[in-house]
Amino acid sequence: MLDAGLQDRFGNHPHVGEMRGRTFFRGIELVEDRSTKKPFDPGLKLHARIKSEAMAAVPTGGFFRSVPSLDSPDLQHHIVLYSNGGAAGKHGSTLHEFSGLSATTIMLRPESLGTVEVGSANPRDAPLIKSRYLEAEHDRVALMRGVRAVRKIMRQPALEPFVGDAIEPGADVVTDDDMIEYLRNFGNTGFHPTSTCCRGVDETAVVDPRLRLHGFEGLRVVDASVMPSITSGNTNAPTIMIAEKAADMIREDARIS
Ligand SMILES: Cc1cc2nc3c(=O)[nH]c(=O)nc-3n(C[C@H](O)[C@H](O)[C@H](O)COP(=O)(O)OP(=O)(O)OC[C@H]3O[C@@H](n4cnc5c(N)ncnc54)[C@H](O)[C@@H]3O)c2cc1C
Numbered sequence: 001m002l003d004a005g006l007q008d009r010f011g012n013h014p015h016v017g018e019m020r021g022r023t024f025f026r027g028i029e030l031v032e033d034r035s036t037k038k039p040f041d042p043g044l045k046l047h048a049r050i051k052s053e054a055m056a057a058v059p060t061g062g063f064f065r066s067v068p069s070l071d072s073p074d075l076q077h078h079i080v081l082y083s084n085g086g087a088a089g090k091h092g093s094t095l096h097e098f099s100g101l102s103a104t105t106i107m108l109r110p111e112s113l114g115t116v117e118v119g120s121a122n123p124r125d126a127p128l129i130k131s132r133y134l135e136a137e138h139d140r141v142a143l144m145r146g147v148r149a150v151r152k153i154m155r156q157p158a159l160e161p162f163v164g165d166a167i168e169p170g171a172d173v174v175t176d177d178d179m180i181e182y183l184r185n186f187g188n189t190g191f192h193p194t195s196t197c198c199r200g201v202d203e204t205a206v207v208d209p210r211l212r213l214h215g216f217e218g219l220r221v222v223d224a225s226v227m228p229s230i231t232s233g234n235t236n237a238p239t240i241m242i243a244e245k246a247a248d249m250i251r252e253d254a255r256i257s
Helices: 004-012 042-049 137-154 176-186 236-256
Strands: 023-033 060-064 075-080 100-107 114-117 128-130 163-168
Touching: 075 137, 100 137, 137 163, 137 176
Parallel strands: none
Antiparallel strands: 023 100, 023 163, 060 075, 075 100, 114 128
């Protein structure tokens, strides 16, 4: 794939290799039972009711609008019944030894565009990936609003008996500047990169509507990279749908030719 022809194509198409990814923020709340002053372990209490293998990794979540006037939600929240740091978390990236929960925010429609470029003519060389998370102001503001919404949820009276102090971001993260600095240092990827080989008919498209690589015979791209823009939710199911549709198109084209 990295022969001279395709490298030219990468160079000629400004949108080739553009990547839409998600910035992910994992807030951590210390959880304690205020009646006993002992750490509360919601995971263990749940295990008492249901078998541990029946517990989902992410038992609850929801979609929110960063601005009420938006037509549809642009933020996704999850609550995970254990406490662990993100890849760059202040408290490490593994499961914490203290009881807690992690309340996360994912910004769904990022405007920041990353790039994936061919680094050399050797197909064994790694591509050059620049994610450029939080480059667009829109993304910084939306994610900041999401984190603030999570803080508000965690301070609701119904959770008061269980939820103690927030660990990340802590009480020292107050102003917009503090928050953005925090997100830059401790935000993480949402693992939903898409759109490096956009499907379409204009000069920026890499594959045509039937997912055939423009300018090449007998080569299609079938994966999350063909999405012209990132979906407003998780990417796995849409990728499976793309694959099923592609299988139908490949069979149809084989019958015609
Ligand atoms: C940690 C993590 C958690 C995620 N969680 C979720 C989630 O909860 N929900 C959700 O909807 N989505 C989730 N996603 C995203 C989802 O997995 C992807 O959107 C989806 O798998 C994309 O499918 P794909 O076919 O484009 O790529 P992939 O699933 O990555 O498939 C690419 C395939 O190509 C193979 N491959 C790579 N290089 C070569 C090579 N040189 N030769 C041959 N084969 C090769 C790989 O082994 C792999 O099987 C998660 C992703 C990650 C990384």
